[in-house]
Amino acid sequence: MAGLYIHIPFCKSRCIYCGFYSTVQRDLCSDYVDALCCELELRRGYFEEGAVVYGSFDYEPWRTVYIGGGTPSLLDGNMLSRLFGSIDCSKAVEVTMECNPDDVTQEYADMISCLPVNRVSMGAQTFSDSRLRFLGRRHSAGDVALAVERLRKAGIGNISIDLMYGFPDETLDEWQCDIDMALSLDVEHISAYSLMMEEDTPLYDMLMQGKVSEADDELSLKMYETLMDRLYDAGYEHYEISNFARKGYRSQHNSSYWNATPYMGIGASAHSYNGISRQWNVDDVEAYIRSISEGLVPMEIENLSKESRYNDFVMLSLRTPEGIDIERMRKEFGEEWVKYCMDNARGFIRVSGYLRVDGNRLVLTRKGLFVSDMVMSMLMKI
Ligand code: SF4
Structure with missing residues (x-):
């Protein structure tokens, strides 16, 4: 059994640090969901050619499913039901959906808890409203706690949040406050990444114009060390460079990437790996929908050398x-x-x-x- 990644490349607005492909053209969401369901059919047999290296992998049922973005929580109940209607989750040990904290109303939390979703991952990033505004995030610090409360009430027992550190001018004390806020939410899983200033992002332009500066290396290391110590003391297992989990709550889906287990990614810009090649779909929603409607998966392949x-x-x-x-x-x-x-x-x-x-x-x-x-x-x- 393998993992399935589903990419939902739609956002309400773009964050200044984000180097991922996504579009704000949300009128395409419904056609896009239909295209995803078609791609699942077109890709049957994807794992067969890799079987020589990793043994055979059943196409379905999926062991893990991860709906990432973009912003998957921009999909409404109807779209999500159509999508899950095409996916065999009957044996899935983990079905994760990424949600933006400000999309998680009680109604939305109740709706996703009726789907096969059993894990929600949210990009909290920081609990400072001014830094959230700086990043161009839509949510406020208070939205994260509210979202966690609503998800719990809806019965979601596995919640992950993402944090960021190394903001321009951020102090070690401020980072410690963010860690403490994250711990107070008592979630099962925490991921933390240092803020990267990637080329072709507005944040990188600001760096080039001298409007912001990168965090000092020594401070970044100190922040990472503080993160490890605090989360260890709070009972989290450090099971991957940037990932921490309560016992029994490691991300099963992401762990399969680190174990080099084959997985299939569907949707615009999604990547797949079957043991002998890597392939990635076109990073253009319109081109993706057009091509799928013609029965072709618009992708490039790299056969992997030893x-x-x-x-x-x-x-x-x-x-x-x-x-x-x-x-x-x-x-x-x-x-x-x-x-x-x-x-x-x-x-x-x-x-x-x-x-x-x-x-x-x-x-x-x-x-x-x-x-x-x-x-x-x-x-x-x-
Ligand atoms: S919501 Fe996520 S995918 Fe969309 S722009 Fe922000 S960081 Fe990027």
């Missing part, structure tokens, strides 16, 4: 506390690749202490988490 598969394996595995499974590496890539990896890891194990060997696994230490990008790149084949 090097790319090895690099993905190293990079994704090291993001988790389970680290690199050396036996699995040996089985999938051969002894020569294990030797390459271990030769490059030696200095990090014996000298810097960024990596440690734990049985048959190679794992980042706490010190190593702060320099994870550098360590990963040194173990990868360039």
Whole structure:
């Protein structure tokens, strides 16, 4: 059984930091949902070609389903019912839907709780109204607590929130307040990312014009360290570089990305992976709907070389506390690749202490988490 990702690339407005594809043309939502249902039919058989590497994967029923965006909570009950009518969730262990906090009225929370959705993920980002306004977010700090309360009342027992840190001029004390606010919501899962100033975003233009500056590296590291300490003390397990969960509440869907398990993504700009290739759909809603109506999935494919598969394996595995499974590496890539990896890891194990060997696994230490990008790149084949 594999995972299904469904991309809903519609937003009411664009946030200044966002580098993802999305459109504010919401009149296309209904046709888009119909196109998603058609794509599901057109993609039957997607996992067959990858079976040589990962064994066979049933197309359906899905093990996990993740509806992400964009803003999936812009879809109304009718659209969501049509969508779920096309998806076999009968054996799904997790069905996540991303929601914008200000879309979660009690009526909306009650409606989604009647669907197969059993997990909701919300982008809280920060509990400072001025920073939310700066980001161009639609919701206010108070909306997040209200949304959590309404979702709980509707019976959603698994809630995740996203946080951001490293805002221009943000202090460590302010970040600690955000963490405390997040903890006071008592949610099952917290993700936290440092604010990135990506090219082709309004925030990047502001950076180039000298209107904002990036957070100082040392402060960012201190913020990350504070995050790890506070969430650990509060009983959360740090199970991926940016993700923390209460026991039993790791994201099953996202964990399958880190385990390099095949998944299918449908919708404009969605990515898929079947073990031997990666493919991604066109990032244009109108072109997507047009092409699907003609019976063609508008996508590009990259057949993965052994090097790319090895690099993905190293990079994704090291993001988790389970680290690199050396036996699995040996089985999938051969002894020569294990030797390459271990030769490059030696200095990090014996000298810097960024990596440690734990049985048959190679794992980042706490010190190593702060320099994870550098360590990963040194173990990868360039
Ligand atoms: S709501 Fe999400 S996807 Fe839409 S612009 Fe903001 S960050 Fe990007």
